[in-house]
Amino acid sequence: MGAAAGYIMEALKSASWIRKMFEEGIRLKGQYGEDNVYDFSLGNPDVPPPPEVGRALAAFAETTSKPMSIGYMPNAGYSSLREALARKLASEQKVSLAGKDIIVTCGAAGGLNAFFKAVLDPGDEVIAPSPYFVEYATYVSNHNGVFKSAPTKPGTYELDLEAIEAALTEKTRVVLINTPNNPTGQIYSEDQIKQLGELLGSRKPGGRPIFLCSDEPYRFLAFDGAVVPPVLSHYEFSVVANSFSKSLSLAGERVGFLALNPDMEDQAGLMAGLILANRCLGYVNAPSIGQRIVEQALGAQADVSIYDRRRKAMAEVLDAAGINYPTPKGAFYFFPDAPGGDDVEFCRALQEERILAVPGRGFGCSGAFRLAFCVEEKVIRNSAESFVKATARFK
Amino acid sequence: MGAAAGYIMEALKSASWIRKMFEEGIRLKGQYGEDNVYDFSLGNPDVPPPPEVGRALAAFAETTSKPMSIGYMPNAGYSSLREALARKLASEQKVSLAGKDIIVTCGAAGGLNAFFKAVLDPGDEVIAPSPYFVEYATYVSNHNGVFKSAPTKPGTYELDLEAIEAALTEKTRVVLINTPNNPTGQIYSEDQIKQLGELLGSRKPGGRPIFLCSDEPYRFLAFDGAVVPPVLSHYEFSVVANSFSKSLSLAGERVGFLALNPDMEDQAGLMAGLILANRCLGYVNAPSIGQRIVEQALGAQADVSIYDRRRKAMAEVLDAAGINYPTPKGAFYFFPDAPGGDDVEFCRALQEERILAVPGRGFGCSGAFRLAFCVEEKVIRNSAESFVKATARFK
Numbered sequence: 001m002g003a004a005a006g007y008i009m010e011a012l013k014s015a016s017w018i019r020k021m022f023e024e025g026i027r028l029k030g031q032y033g034e035d036n037v038y039d040f041s042l043g044n045p046d047v048p049p050p051p052e053v054g055r056a057l058a059a060f061a062e063t064t065s066k067p068m069s070i071g072y073m074p075n076a077g078y079s080s081l082r083e084a085l086a087r088k089l090a091s092e093q094k095v096s097l098a099g100k101d102i103i104v105t106c107g108a109a110g111g112l113n114a115f116f117k118a119v120l121d122p123g124d125e126v127i128a129p130s131p132y133f134v135e136y137a138t139y140v141s142n143h144n145g146v147f148k149s150a151p152t153k154p155g156t157y158e159l160d161l162e163a164i165e166a167a168l169t170e171k172t173r174v175v176l177i178n179t180p181n182n183p184t185g186q187i188y189s190e191d192q193i194k195q196l197g198e199l200l201g202s203r204k205p206g207g208r209p210i211f212l213c214s215d216e217p218y219r220f221l222a223f224d225g226a227v228v229p230p231v232l233s234h235y236e237f238s239v240v241a242n243s244f245s246k247s248l249s250l251a252g253e254r255v256g257f258l259a260l261n262p263d264m265e266d267q268a269g270l271m272a273g274l275i276l277a278n279r280c281l282g283y284v285n286a287p288s289i290g291q292r293i294v295e296q297a298l299g300a301q302a303d304v305s306i307y308d309r310r311r312k313a314m315a316e317v318l319d320a321a322g323i324n325y326p327t328p329k330g331a332f333y334f335f336p337d338a339p340g341g342d343d344v345e346f347c348r349a350l351q352e353e354r355i356l357a358v359p360g361r362g363f364g365c366s367g368a369f370r371l372a373f374c375v376e377e378k379v380i381r382n383s384a385e386s387f388v389k390a391t392a393r394f395k
Numbered sequence: 396m397g398a399a400a401g402y403i404m405e406a407l408k409s410a411s412w413i414r415k416m417f418e419e420g421i422r423l424k425g426q427y428g429e430d431n432v433y434d435f436s437l438g439n440p441d442v443p444p445p446p447e448v449g450r451a452l453a454a455f456a457e458t459t460s461k462p463m464s465i466g467y468m469p470n471a472g473y474s475s476l477r478e479a480l481a482r483k484l485a486s487e488q489k490v491s492l493a494g495k496d497i498i499v500t501c502g503a504a505g506g507l508n509a510f511f512k513a514v515l516d517p518g519d520e521v522i523a524p525s526p527y528f529v530e531y532a533t534y535v536s537n538h539n540g541v542f543k544s545a546p547t548k549p550g551t552y553e554l555d556l557e558a559i560e561a562a563l564t565e566k567t568r569v570v571l572i573n574t575p576n577n578p579t580g581q582i583y584s585e586d587q588i589k590q591l592g593e594l595l596g597s598r599k600p601g602g603r604p605i606f607l608c609s610d611e612p613y614r615f616l617a618f619d620g621a622v623v624p625p626v627l628s629h630y631e632f633s634v635v636a637n638s639f640s641k642s643l644s645l646a647g648e649r650v651g652f653l654a655l656n657p658d659m660e661d662q663a664g665l666m667a668g669l670i671l672a673n674r675c676l677g678y679v680n681a682p683s684i685g686q687r688i689v690e691q692a693l694g695a696q697a698d699v700s701i702y703d704r705r706r707k708a709m710a711e712v713l714d715a716a717g718i719n720y721p722t723p724k725g726a727f728y729f730f731p732d733a734p735g736g737d738d739v740e741f742c743r744a745l746q747e748e749r750i751l752a753v754p755g756r757g758f759g760c761s762g763a764f765r766l767a768f769c770v771e772e773k774v775i776r777n778s779a780e781s782f783v784k785a786t787a788r789f790k
Binding site for chain 1: 400401437441446449453456459460464502504505506507513514515516519537645649661664665671675678688
């Protein structure tokens with residue numbers, strides 16, 4: 001009998017599409033050479049961190065000979081960072097925020113896990129609009145919750161409030177949105193957020209509120225002047241998760257945060273639960289050095305114009321191949337319709353042309369596929385011919 | 396109804412003794428001044444990181460303008476660090492190790508959580524000798540396991556193999572030891588480890604092996620020439636957890652690792668499960684910058700002689716007060732007998748004399764109390780009179 005637990009063996013068998021593509025990518029690159037494979041499978045930002053990051057690190061290096069320089073701090077993070085985040089968030093979220101409303105976490109992923117640990121009782125349900133970031137379902141099941149999805153509007157991937165309403169049950173505890181969206185690039189409008197808040201506020205299944213949790217790691221990345229609307233100002237039981245993985249290209253250092261609506265009933269109780277969850281899940285606290293960097297580099301961000309040029313390049317490549325897509329308003333993904341209609345079959349055809357993409361069913365949404373454009377512009381442009389060839393098979 | 400889940404509200408009510416002391420410490424320090432409170436409640440190393448840490452950080456700061464400098468890496472950590480750790484561990488653990496046998500984790504706490512996630516099916520039992528680090532029980536219940544303790548030998552706190560044998564059931568999945576031990580300072584002998592391996596190897600409840608997991612964050616801190624014996628060379632299904640929180644005074648940056656016995660049946664399956672667990676629990680990977688530092692500073696460690704001087708000072712203070720204790724062989728804790736026999740009552744008396752200590756029942760072991768000597772030597776010496784006064788009440 002194997003060493004790992006039964007359920008983890010099952011999970012390994014159904015390893016994610018993203019992981020499969022990652023492994024296929026390594027194989028293809030070995031066979032054809034790094035430059036001859038067009039890898040759009042991973043959301044790993046290749047834009048360098050802004051110079052503020054290196055400067056903050058160099059300055060911090062000079063202080064490490066002090067005792068406790070990299071020691072434990074309160075489980076919620078350095079107070080000065082919590083306060084700085086509160087000031088930044090207050091203007092984004094249009095509410096008055098203080099340090100006590102923020103907990104610094106091990107990336108947004110660690111923040112979401114701490115949140116689910118703190119609010120889910122066994123069997124409680126979390127609803128996310130599909131397509132959704134595939135790890136959400138695991139984060140929910142980690143804490144004995146049940147993950148459910150509700151469709152978005154076909155073609156545009158805007159929120160479908162009726163579909164969300166239809167998915168609500170007596171066990172619903174959280175509605176989890178991701179805006180700007182991975183994988184669609186959609187930004188939910190302020191009107192939609194407001195209406196969603198009204199819908200959730202009208203329900204108290206089992207006497208408990210339904211939380212609205214907005215996961216926003218791509219908030220900094222909106223194109224054509226699009227504005228990502230606030231969430232905290234539109235609903236009492238709202239929580240924002242975010243990270244600096246994309247905005248400061250710090251993905252490996254794992255610094256993110258949760259912000260709670262300050263006007264939430266028993267907000268202090270929830271924050272105490274989050275701090276306990278952060279500690280007892282073994283994060284203990286977000287990484288110390290990352291926290292120091294983020295505090296110094298909070299006004300900076302990775303160069304958005306680079307992403308915008310790549311978005312244009314990718315649109316031209318897709319247009320030339322006759323592939324349909326909703327233009328992404330934010331984030332660094334396209335989610336085009338799969339020519340022929342079968343996303344897995346089309347991704348296989350792409351693979352044969354040395355293009356790596358992820359089938360939409362990996363995001364709970366068949367018939368489309370995801371392209372991550374956080375790769376050099378020349379990789380995008382060089383892939384044009386391969387897209388044309390793969391598409392030609394389905395005409 | 397409160398915002399947090401029912402079970403987390405319960406957990407908040409029974410907040411740990413260490414946390415209670417932490418809060419009491421803040422109150423007392425506010426009342427009497429920082430220098431007039433003798434705080435031995437927290438294991439937060441105050442010895443500065445060795446100079447290699449600052450140097451590694453400064454050198455790394457110069458490379459952050461490169462793409463992906465702080466990006467995602469494989470979920471198991473940087474290969475070069477895994478290989479460097481394998482070389483270091485091979486000599487400590489007396490087995491041949493390669494990078495594939497190591498996973499870098501978000502501290503030892505993150506490593507233990509990933510391990511329990513990977514091996515526990517619901518209801519599986521984990522046995523730890525008492526006294527034990529109080530968070531272990533939470534790490535087990537996080538993953539639907541059941542935590543059980545087995546006593547150690549009275550007075551010496553050595554392993555009691557008969558007590559462990561008596562605690563084994565059909566559901567036992569892991570025996571978790573901590574050596575050098577927090578809170579007792581005991582180092583389990585090579586003979587004891589060997590016999591424990593033989594005992595566990597003779598059982599396969601439900602056809603599954605029982606893992607022996609050794610949590611060793613204090614391995615570097617052994618006194619009077621004591622040697623912490625290897626574990627991996629003594630038992631097939633053995634796993635070592637460790638961190639750099641204490642050895643490099645990096646507690647806030649959260650870098651640790653798990654090492655698996657390379658000869659374990661289906662070892663690759665367990666490693667795959669651990670990597671998946673590391674990702675899906677939201678750690679994703681151990682913090683990138685911390686990993687870079689650890690790789691450069693792997694040969695260094697915090698100054699052990701400082702801790703040894705403090706240990707001697709603390710022994711003198713306790714001797715002068717007539718308090719009995721087993722001399723700690725490693726780690727930075729004393730676990731003396733509580734004068735009068737009631738640990739909570741004695742800790743209250745200490746508190747009235749402005750000394751903060753943690754009652755033994757916080758570690759599953761009444762009648763003794765823990766003193767962390769990771770504070771300046773003068774704090775230890777200045778506390779002498781207060782110890783005498785508190786003890787006098789129980790004579």
